[in-house]
Amino acid sequence: MDESLLIHSASHSYPVWIEDGIRHHTAELVRKAVPDYTKVFIIADENVGKLYIEDILSSFPAESRPDYTLLPAGEMSKSFAEYERLITECLQQGLDRKSVILAFGGGVTGDIAGFTAATYMRGIPFIQIPTTLLAHDSSVGGKTGINHPGAKNMVGAFHPPHGVIYDPEMLRTLPPEEWRSGYAEVVKHALISDKPFLNWLMENVQDLSLLQGERLKELLKKSIQVKADVVQKDERESGIRAYLNFGHTLGHALESYAGYGKLTHGEAVASGMIFAVRLSRAELNAALPENELRKYLASLGYRLDLEKEAEAVKLIQLMKKDKKTAGGRINFVLLEEVGRPVLKRAAEETLLHLLENEVAK
Amino acid sequence: MDESLLIHSASHSYPVWIEDGIRHHTAELVRKAVPDYTKVFIIADENVGKLYIEDILSSFPAESRPDYTLLPAGEMSKSFAEYERLITECLQQGLDRKSVILAFGGGVTGDIAGFTAATYMRGIPFIQIPTTLLAHDSSVGGKTGINHPGAKNMVGAFHPPHGVIYDPEMLRTLPPEEWRSGYAEVVKHALISDKPFLNWLMENVQDLSLLQGERLKELLKKSIQVKADVVQKDERESGIRAYLNFGHTLGHALESYAGYGKLTHGEAVASGMIFAVRLSRAELNAALPENELRKYLASLGYRLDLEKEAEAVKLIQLMKKDKKTAGGRINFVLLEEVGRPVLKRAAEETLLHLLENEVAK
Structure with a gap:
């Protein structure tokens, strides 16, 4: 084989x-x-x-x-x-x-x-x-x-x-929330690597319960390849491996805030990715398909904007405790466009503002 | 600096x-x-x-x-x-x-x-x-x-x-037994690497309690360099790093047999080295200064031939449990001559024979 x-x-x-x-x-x-x-x-x-x-x-x-x-x-x-x-x-x-x-x-x-x-x-x-x-x-x-x-x-x-x-x-045999949890990472891999892959997902994957056979195999292969391309260049996370953290800075804080096991990883990451997209638009003026992505993820059953249910100050504290934090600075992976991630230090005021303010829908 | x-x-x-x-x-x-x-x-x-x-x-x-x-x-x-x-x-x-x-x-x-x-x-x-x-x-x-x-x-x-x-x-401030414990590794480094270094030690180090100053510094530098030369070539112990195990196959077994903490590491290794020299002579017909080495180590206060006080069969069992053992074979580091180590699988009968028989003094 x-x-x-x-x-x-x-x-x-x-x-x-x-x-x-x-x-x-x-x-x-x-x-x-x-x-x-x-x-x-x-x-x-x-x-x-x-x-x-x-x-x-x-x-x-x-x-x-x-x-x-x-x-x-x-x-x-x-x-x-x-x-x-x-x-x-x-x-x-x-x-x-x-x-x-x-x-x-x-x-x-x-x-x-x-x-x-x-x-x-x-x-x-x-x-x-x-x-x-x-x-x-x-x-x-x-x-x-x-x-x-x-x-x-x-x-x-x-x-x-x-x-x-x-x-x-x-x-x-996986339950629907487990499918969603894993699929968030597939979407993340598409967002940080490749617009055509993102478009392919949006067109071809509209119901996770129907995902199987050749289409599932292709999706897995493609998603694993994105991950592999990154870690092959930076196994020990000194540089670009951090891009895989897209959506995870807030995502981890949301998981921790809720108490581990209360939210699935992917559910938290989905909200984290939308937040990172908002931050990318605010900080980099990036042209990103925020609304399209929101609608797509919502249609698959993800709850979004989970940060609205949490205390912003607490989330910032949690983000500061993240392993990727060094010297107390919060680094975010942002997107200049789909497929072009960058690492950027986020100002606490900007984060607070975005965490607390209404989301444009 | x-x-x-x-x-x-x-x-x-x-x-x-x-x-x-x-x-x-x-x-x-x-x-x-x-x-x-x-x-x-x-x-x-x-x-x-x-x-x-x-x-x-x-x-x-x-x-x-x-x-x-x-x-x-x-x-x-x-x-x-x-x-x-x-x-x-x-x-x-x-x-x-x-x-x-x-x-x-x-x-x-x-x-x-x-x-x-x-x-x-x-x-x-x-x-x-x-x-x-x-x-x-x-x-x-x-x-x-x-x-x-x-x-x-x-x-x-x-x-x-x-x-x-x-x-x-x-x-x-180290007690004498701690000096001996460490010095066994210095002698080991000399034995596996370099006859002049061994000779220098025998001539210049005759009382561990007097070891200090420039001579100690030189000795440390030289001994660390031997170790470094080996691990630089084979960090993860897939090959020649095993040479550093000279004297340790039996040494570890002796430590384990006595119960950890009863023997110092170096005390056990000293007996292990003499045993490995005996095995090298038996298996490889190697010309090695066994008696000279015995006398030298004894003069520094090492107890030797500790295996004579243990059950041979038990020692062999312990050697089989060593981390370096794979598939139940006991591999020994032997010397073709001073400075030329080789890795060799030892037959159990040979080991038993050498463990149980009188030592030629």
């Missing part, structure tokens, strides 16, 4: 396979990604595990079926306690430096399983098997991590996977 | 300063190593902290003295709990991606402070201020980590420091 994409990281290149039903070929693909591995251990989200773990396991010959452990679903699993438990499991499994961890689930699973792989024996290979639309984004690029109570993703490592096995069939 | 050495890692180059009294210039050197840093936070070994923290602090202007936290002395500090506490401290200090952690102490402090720096916000700069002879080795090369109960250094990351500030004056 040929890979759909090949991604280059500083330490190695890795394949991304995207194909309906591909989970049934996991064993074969793991061997392709890490030819000389000694052992496989699976860390699986408990919900996904119930539905699909048998498909993964039965791709291996009966005598070499890997063991697995289930991770409670949800952001709470990205804890120090759970991390320590996973390291203990790796030890008990007797994993060595040539063993492979499979991260089977959404972003939470990928993050903590990836961080476990990044730090077990100072780093062993891992392979992502994403099971959500949102994880098309997080499975590529090498960010892994866990949460500190009150500070999301505050602990982590850059540790690119050795492969990504993406079977869109498993997305069918 | 010019650096004594400049070390190249995959991500950046960093200076090593070696000079008596240099701790009084810490502030200036930190600014040289990380010109645009936003904040400094010190993680200090409690014993060292009591003696020297004021010297470090007072090198900073009164209005920008960094905060610090003390780490209980000893290997037990390299725990998950202590790691989580340090991350919490970093958050409470408001460290951002451009902040610097100073690791002020021996190897334990460097390992856990380095791992904290490696994973806080996915990696911030840290600077080593080693206070033991042993830490001349660990402060260079980028290995950081903590222990799992029962498995030393099982969790970690490669994260080279941004600088090493080495003030040999602080070594004067």
